Amino acid sequence: MPMHAFLAASRYIDFDHPEVQARARSLAADADSEHALVRRCFEFVRDDIRHSVDFRLNPVTCRASDALQHRTGYCYAKSHLLAALLRANGIPAGLCYQRLSVGDHGAPYCLHGLNAVFLSDHGWYRLDARGNKPGVDARFSPPVEALAFAIREPAERDLPEIWAEPLPVVTEVLERYARYAEVLAHLPDVVLLDRAVG
Template sequence: MNTIKLPESNLKPYLQATYFIDCDHPRIKKAARQLTGSLVETKMMAKAIFLFVRDEIRYNPYSFSTSRKDYQAHTILTRGKGYCIQKAVLLAALCRAAGIPTRLRLANIRNHQVPAKLAEMMKTDIFYCHGYNEIYLDGRWLKATPTFDRFMCERLEINPVNFDGNQDAVFDQHSRDGRLHIEYLKQWGEFPDLPFTEIITTFNDNYGKDMIQQWINAGEQHYD
């Protein structure tokens, strides 16, 4: 694969702290140091951060919220759980704190194996604005998807996404038994910061406000 190393000025937006990607927060900086302090190679730093966010921040679809503060990286780190967008925000913050340019990506996906309880509530198998990342390594933007932790993957018999710093790491199309699992439907592009308002608007337009409230209530009742 050809690489074109971008000028540092072009990468600046992907290293900056924002309200959501608060890579300058003391907790984020401390966690990044702990994860990468003994490592020298940037690629290995990115891999260590990816594995931490994938596995130690447990995937919880009921962590959805319409409150901006629930999407700040330091809050997600403290809670130790999140859904795809929240985990992507945290990965971006930790990578930026370690000096690794990282940005967000959004896509619409179809999950052909949505758990029954969630499918009943959502009334669809389409997940709008699925959040994941792109990490800049060796002159290339590589996709990284830290959404599903390995414990959940073992339980559901799906392969965890592995990021090695050499190639894109996205969902497998099929689960271990050969059944169709994740289908990418639409790419929204890449973002230097979380487009919070646009995401909430998209959710309201496609899921409806009643379902959104059910989603929030489910999280408050069973997952805090």
């Protein structure tokens, strides 16, 4: 996929929205390096945009601008906002997914949304702005990845793709339901090709 796809505004990564533009400029104001700018954008989304389930917040958001306006979102919407803030500042950013157990072990499974950013001195680097809590300590610490969740069992996966746009299975759920508890009952998932571990 061409790099310009990871710099484009779109329906969900709508950094052409005035509020997203303004926030992107304010985050860039005191950043004296690419890493400093990425860190500021990442920590803003991680710490200031509250995870829908952790804080039991409505409404369900999907577009970057909605996550910013309402200051809440599932991991998916938070990843859309982080991509938007980075792209608004000319830094290529994409979307990544993990497949994780919803509980402590076993089925059901769901997708978890995170980001990849292209750093000029490193290449693609994954980072996870879902929001920290006890047992979750995601950080921006290149070249080492410090994600929210580790893969713990065969049916969980780090999906290798870096997407320029969110997966339809994700946006369909976020746009169908208005309340966080409804999304929690219908979390998106994908079927693994090697069904022996699905």
